Amino acid sequence: MLRRSIFLVLSLCLVAGCRKAPAPGTPSSASAAHKAFILRGTVVSTDATSVMLDGEAVPGFMDAMTMPYKLKDPSIVSELHTGDRITATVLADQDEAGFHNVVLDDIVVTAQARPDYKPPVQYHVPSPGDAVPNFTLLNQSGRTIDFAEFKGKALLITFIYTRCPLPDFCVRMSHNFADIDKALAADPAIYAKTHLLSISFDPTYDTPKVLRSYGGAYTGRYTKETFAHWDFAAPSEKELPAITQYFDVGVTPGDKKTLNHSLSTVLIGKDGKVVAWYPSNEWKPEDVVAAMKKAAAA
Numbered sequence: 001m002l003r004r005s006i007f008l009v010l011s012l013c014l015v016a017g018c019r020k021a022p023a024p025g026t027p028s029s030a031s032a033a034h035k036a037f038i039l040r041g042t043v044v045s046t047d048a049t050s051v052m053l054d055g056e057a058v059p060g061f062m063d064a065m066t067m068p069y070k071l072k073d074p075s076i077v078s079e080l081h082t083g084d085r086i087t088a089t090v091l092a093d094q095d096e097a098g099f100h101n102v103v104l105d106d107i108v109v110t111a112q113a114r115p116d117y118k119p120p121v122q123y124h125v126p127s128p129g130d131a132v133p134n135f136t137l138l139n140q141s142g143r144t145i146d147f148a149e150f151k152g153k154a155l156l157i158t159f160i161y162t163r164c165p166l167p168d169f170c171v172r173m174s175h176n177f178a179d180i181d182k183a184l185a186a187d188p189a190i191y192a193k194t195h196l197l198s199i200s201f202d203p204t205y206d207t208p209k210v211l212r213s214y215g216g217a218y219t220g221r222y223t224k225e226t227f228a229h230w231d232f233a234a235p236s237e238k239e240l241p242a243i244t245q246y247f248d249v250g251v252t253p254g255d256k257k258t259l260n261h262s263l264s265t266v267l268i269g270k271d272g273k274v275v276a277w278y279p280s281n282e283w284k285p286e287d288v289v290a291a292m293k294k295a296a297a298a
Contacts, residue, residue, distance in 0.1 A: 036168045037061045037090040038263070038280040039104070043082055043113075049074040051104065053086070059282060061090060061099065072103040083113025087262070087279070106260055108250055124246045126266050126277040135243045137199065137233035140212040145233060151272050154194045154295035156180065156288065158265040159249045161202035162214045165258060172281050173265065174198065174218045179285040181219065181230050184292065193270075193296035196230040201244055201251050202259060203234035248279065269295050 041055035050068045057064040071077060072091070080086070089106040092099040110125070124130075136146045147155075158177060164170030177196055184191050198215070200206035206214075211232040216225040235243050244251060247264045254260045265278040267288065275295050278288070 033094050035061075035090075035092050035094050035099070036166065037092070038087065038282060039090045040085070040087050040110075043080050043084045043086060045082060046077050046080050048077065051077065051080055053104075058090065061092070069102065069104045071107075072105045076107065080107070080109070081112070081114050084109050085111035085113075106250075106262065108262055121241075121245060123248050123250070125248050126246075126264070126274045128274055128276065130274040132266075132268055132272055132274060133242075133246060135235060135246075136239060137231075137235050138203075138208060139231045139233040140208050140215050140227055142208040145231060147268075147272065150195050150197070150268070152193075152270050154270060154275070154292045155197060155268040156194070156265070156292055157197045157199055157247075157268065159199050159201055159244070159247065159261070159263070161200050161259055161261075162206050162210055163202065163257065163259075168281050169261070169263065173263065174214075176283075176285045176288075177230065178218045178220070180289055180292070183285065183289045185229070187293075190293055190296055191229060194229070194292050198230070198232045199243070200232070200234040201240060201249060201261065203237055203240060206234050248277075267291055267295060269298065 037058045037060065039053075039055055039058050039061075041053040044052040044054050044066060046052070050070045052066065052068045054066045055062075055064060069088075069090070087108045087110055088104045090102060091105050092102045132147055134146050134148045136144060139145050156177075158173045160170035160173055162170075177198060181196055184194050200211065211234065212225075212227075215227060215230065215232040216222040219225050219230060243249075247266060249262055249264045251259050251261045263279060263281055265283065265288075267275040267277075269275045276291055
């Protein structure tokens with residue numbers, strides 16, 4: 001499937017976790033929390049600053065409905081066309097009165113309504129049965145690894161970068177993987193047939209030393225971690241575009257050395273083919289553990 005990635009720059013307030021002062025009549029910022037949700041839908045129409053979207057239900061935010069959303073960066077509205085399927089991040093402030101200051105960020109066109117334009121980059125959407133290329137990575141121990149060495153095991157991969165400041169993105173993925181690692185360890189037979197791999201899309205900063213420190217903190221074993229079941233690795237700068245495009249991960253520069261990015265978690269079977277793709281932060285560790293056990297037993 002062709003895809004145009006349009007990533008909007010996160011504001012300094014989002015990165016730092018702060019908010020602008022509320023306008024008169026809005027709830028106090030002292031009781032408000034900043035929230036981020038993944039939204040999918042179809043573009044109905046656009047104007048100079050917003051998009052009318054026929055959106056799917058977003059757990060914890062709203063039911064499925066058609067409504068307008070303000071664009072965080074209105075300059076990208078020309079890239080959106082009626083009928084385009086998109087995913088986006090909904091940013092909102094929440095307090096006792098509900099949600100307000102709602103805007104759309106990190107917009108990604110996943111299916112084009114118009115055949116007469118072609119995106120500069122073609123992304124592959126992982127689907128069950130797809131054979132995964134033998135990508136090469138450098139892991140936390142400075143060792144070159146590749147996907148072929150994990151054949152015979154159920155391999156779960158996700159994409160992160162160690163400097164990510166957003167709790168619902170890389171931080172949540174790493175916490176989820178830590179929960180999965182512990183759950184699988186309870187069954188030594190299954191543990192031996194599975195493996196976890198966190199892939200950084202920030203290879204310049206995320207060196208083996210940085211990945212080792214980051215990974216040890218999430219496993220809870222710190223300097224004693226052997227990384228026998230969970231690798232943290234990064235591709236070379238040269239191979240980075242190929243692996244992110246294959247696994248449908250869009251990455252663009254953000255503020256203060258941050259990166260704006262989409263999410264992608266993929267379960268790969270013992271035969272090296274895709275079993276399941278989780279393109280958001282809404283999946284639950286227990287559901288993925290069950291899928292991994294099934295894949296390991298197949």
